[in-house]
Amino acid sequence: MGILFWIILMVILLVIEAATYGLATIWFAAGAFASAIFSIFVKDMVWLEWVIFAVVSAITLLLLRPYAVGKLKEMNRRNKTGIDTYIGQTAKVLETINNLEGVGRADYKGQSWAARSKDDSKIIEKDKLVRILEIKGVNLIVEEIKEA
Numbered sequence: 001m002g003i004l005f006w007i008i009l010m011v012i013l014l015v016i017e018a019a020t021y022g023l024a025t026i027w028f029a030a031g032a033f034a035s036a037i038f039s040i041f042v043k044d045m046v047w048l049e050w051v052i053f054a055v056v057s058a059i060t061l062l063l064l065r066p067y068a069v070g071k072l073k074e075m076n077r078r079n080k081t082g083i084d085t086y087i088g089q090t091a092k093v094l095e096t097i098n099n100l101e102g103v104g105r106a107d108y109k110g111q112s113w114a115a116r117s118k119d120d121s122k123i124i125e126k127d128k129l130v131r132i133l134e135i136k137g138v139n140l141i142v143e144e145i146k147e148a
Helices: 003-020 026-041 046-078 082-086
Strands: 090-098 103-108 111-117 129-136 139-144
Touching: 003 026, 026 046, 082 129, 090 111, 090 139, 103 139
Parallel strands: 111 139
Antiparallel strands: 090 103, 090 129, 103 111, 129 139
16 A cells, blocks of 8 residues: 555544544554554555554554543543532522422522522522532532531
């Protein structure tokens, strides 16, 4: 196939990876790179170039992808912005939270939010402290913080 084919394939795969940022094609780009290097030194062994492409792609996919995905998730957790920073924080109940009646408000940093309990059967009384678990639309999903 030759070095030109493998370099073009590698560039295409890297462009796709850059556009999608999904850790899907970068492993195959590594395989194409390895095949390009191999094709410099060994001529007329197209079948072996494809074998090297497949083996290197599979190895990088199976061994490196779990590590890379973990690192990306860790980076995303550290780089929370906006309302994502509310998750795990403490809020104060302004109005009793009762999911069955569809009522409840909580204050977080001076802002009043509609609030719902994580557990529909739990009623959280006014002035209790709650932990913000998630945000769904305009509702804080919370759980009561038990006093020690």
